[in-house]
Amino acid sequence: MIIKLFEIVRIAGVTLAFFLGYQTGYAGTEYDPVAQLHLMIPMTIFFIAGLSGIEGLFFGDEAARSKGFESGSNYQRQSAIALLSYTVISILIWALNWGLKAELTVFFCFMFFFFFSAVNHSVQAIANRNFKFTNVNRPFLVILLIAGFYSPVVAVLKLL
Numbered sequence: 001m002i003i004k005l006f007e008i009v010r011i012a013g014v015t016l017a018f019f020l021g022y023q024t025g026y027a028g029t030e031y032d033p034v035a036q037l038h039l040m041i042p043m044t045i046f047f048i049a050g051l052s053g054i055e056g057l058f059f060g061d062e063a064a065r066s067k068g069f070e071s072g073s074n075y076q077r078q079s080a081i082a083l084l085s086y087t088v089i090s091i092l093i094w095a096l097n098w099g100l101k102a103e104l105t106v107f108f109c110f111m112f113f114f115f116f117s118a119v120n121h122s123v124q125a126i127a128n129r130n131f132k133f134t135n136v137n138r139p140f141l142v143i144l145l146i147a148g149f150y151s152p153v154v155a156v157l158k159l160l
Contacts, residue, residue, distance in 0.1 A: 013047030033155035042094040050087035056080025118142035
């Protein structure tokens with residue numbers, strides 16, 4: 001039950017990040033992708049990596065079972081800690097206002113991890129016939145995430 005709640009909050013939180021981010025980006029007379037990403041990046045990383053890290057550390061066995069993975073592994077805890085590190089660094093970058101390049105750096109690192117996580121879940125679904133909800137939806141959610149970030153990221157890269 002708690003794992004489903006984490007999934008719901010993750011998806012709802014990222015939806016909120018997109019809504020508020022796009023609203024911020026288009027709030028003025030001119031489109032402001034920097035302001036948009038300044039909000040979207042830390043919120044998205046918090047709701048995906050932060051909640052996944054908390055889930056992995058405190059509810060690791062239940063999370064692994066819900067995905068059809070082995071549980072109790074040191075690698076599982078390491079992965080949870082790595083996810084929390086993305087979150088903490090993203091929040092620090094935002095709070096200390098280190099700027100767009102720092103935000104994009106942690107965002108691209110996060111997206112690299114998340115993209116290959118989706119590949120792993122796809123392999124689990126196809127090769128191992130592990131059709132758990134997370135294994136099936138992860139690739140599609142990553143595609144939606146990339147699509148939603150594409151326009152503002154391209155816009156800010158043109159500004160650099």
